[in-house]
Amino acid sequence: MKQAMRVLGGVACMLATLTQAAGPLKLDTPMDAPLARAMLARWGYGATDASVAALTGQTPRAMVQRGWRAPSGVAPAVRTALDALADAPPLAERWAQYGPVRVQEARKAQDIPLVQSMARQGNAMKSATVQRRLLMMANSDNPAHEVLLAFWLNHFSVYLHKGQLPWLVDDYASRIEAAMADDRFESLLRAAFYHTAMQGYLDNINSTAPDSELGRRGRTGLNENLARELLELHTLGVGGGYQQADVEATARLISGVSAPDLGTADALADGGFALDPRRRGEGSVQVLGQTYALADGRVAMDALLHRLALHPATARHVSRKLAQRFVGDTPPAALVERMAQAYVQSGGRLSPALWVMLASPAFADSLLKQRMFRLPQDYVLATARAVCQDAPITHAEPLLNMLQAMGQAPFLRLTPDGYPQNAGEWQTALGMALRVQLAQALAQRQWRLTGPADAAQACNWDAAAAERSLGPWTAATRAAAEGLPPAQQAILLLSSPATLWR
Numbered sequence: 001m002k003q004a005m006r007v008l009g010g011v012a013c014m015l016a017t018l019t020q021a022a023g024p025l026k027l028d029t030p031m032d033a034p035l036a037r038a039m040l041a042r043w044g045y046g047a048t049d050a051s052v053a054a055l056t057g058q059t060p061r062a063m064v065q066r067g068w069r070a071p072s073g074v075a076p077a078v079r080t081a082l083d084a085l086a087d088a089p090p091l092a093e094r095w096a097q098y099g100p101v102r103v104q105e106a107r108k109a110q111d112i113p114l115v116q117s118m119a120r121q122g123n124a125m126k127s128a129t130v131q132r133r134l135l136m137m138a139n140s141d142n143p144a145h146e147v148l149l150a151f152w153l154n155h156f157s158v159y160l161h162k163g164q165l166p167w168l169v170d171d172y173a174s175r176i177e178a179a180m181a182d183d184r185f186e187s188l189l190r191a192a193f194y195h196t197a198m199q200g201y202l203d204n205i206n207s208t209a210p211d212s213e214l215g216r217r218g219r220t221g222l223n224e225n226l227a228r229e230l231l232e233l234h235t236l237g238v239g240g241g242y243q244q245a246d247v248e249a250t251a252r253l254i255s256g257v258s259a260p261d262l263g264t265a266d267a268l269a270d271g272g273f274a275l276d277p278r279r280r281g282e283g284s285v286q287v288l289g290q291t292y293a294l295a296d297g298r299v300a301m302d303a304l305l306h307r308l309a310l311h312p313a314t315a316r317h318v319s320r321k322l323a324q325r326f327v328g329d330t331p332p333a334a335l336v337e338r339m340a341q342a343y344v345q346s347g348g349r350l351s352p353a354l355w356v357m358l359a360s361p362a363f364a365d366s367l368l369k370q371r372m373f374r375l376p377q378d379y380v381l382a383t384a385r386a387v388c389q390d391a392p393i394t395h396a397e398p399l400l401n402m403l404q405a406m407g408q409a410p411f412l413r414l415t416p417d418g419y420p421q422n423a424g425e426w427q428t429a430l431g432m433a434l435r436v437q438l439a440q441a442l443a444q445r446q447w448r449l450t451g452p453a454d455a456a457q458a459c460n461w462d463a464a465a466a467e468r469s470l471g472p473w474t475a476a477t478r479a480a481a482e483g484l485p486p487a488q489q490a491i492l493l494l495s496s497p498a499t500l501w502r
Helices: 002-020 033-042 049-055 060-069 076-084 091-098 100-108 112-139 143-155 169-180 185-193 196-201 225-234 244-253 265-269 298-310 312-326 333-345 351-358 361-368 376-388 397-406 429-443 463-470 475-481 486-494
Strands: 284-287 290-293
Touching (some): 033 060, 033 361, 060 351, 076 112, 091 100, 100 112, 112 376, 169 185, 185 225, 225 244, 244 298, 333 351, 376 397, 376 429, 429 486
């Protein structure tokens, strides 16, 4: 206990020194261990001794830049666990086996065993998709990559349980991930908009203009869901200057998308996007004062997406969301405006806005004083990592079960607005009780998080290692923990204020 207390005191002294020296973050100055630990709490899912050691000596700019430029790497044991999840055949193959045509054939033939088998395969695919995401978030050697990817997947949120999305979401996530490397918001917007997962989730597939060939025959009608969310959530934002007439015009412009034939290389390369000219209207529409000819099809959609991506309202909306994720629930308006200006001046690149944010006094103050409440994903992963340290987390089921209970499991947000990022949405009595329950499960070694499938093991609690990852605990917390049995001490420390904030 005395040795542990000496370690705790050392961590507290380091963080106190860091806080006293707080000023704008020097992006190109190598980080010491306390700053690396703080960055891993904000630009990762919690620190471990090894991750702090690996990051110490790197610059903040290099850490964040690697986040969008390089993919994640994981330990061999994690790769084995990923490979052991439900098999995911190539997209074209699974679409042929489980897509809408195959589903209709099975139902028409009243082949109940086949329909049931397809449902079981779909459920396995759903679970595997979420677990893959959690294992990558928990184990990545490039934590900023996983945080940025989670941010964009939440910004362009889709719901895994809708329609044919179980077969599409992993490919959708991969295309968003690939688009990150381009450092342009437009690339992310296009990757999301044109993918069949987004088109299907927001019901744009089979949206038919009333004046089209099939529309005049009464074949369904126009759907505004994707058009509205494209303007309200994905680009301009609420108050971004669009009107209902713009939503209606956009819905006409993007109508005619059909369920794809994923057996072709072109379709696969574009997320399955396909147009049916028989369901597109005639003439032209005006969106935000600009005229688009419906006959131009994909070209007109590209032009609209390009314009939306570079719009000043989009720059402010995206900048505000980034600042809310990395600075605080209510970031300074002046900071958001500077970020938006950098975005516009760079032609829609994201890194200039991020550098403005990272170099701001507001970010340094929030980072070094741990002023952001850990949302459920951050809390679950950070505490699990703190307890497991560098034993690879190879079993995601306990993490998934807890995040489902807390309401923030990947790809399971029902509405298209994505999970809220403000602390108030999560600081509920139930949410706090579940955090204590999580702490108890880790402290009492109830969760089997590591080891091979046939010999899963619980991670061992080490108070000093946990504090190096999550702390320092306050004097009041240490006093409350003094004299408690180890398991109760662990529960108290893992649900203490220092753990709840990052």
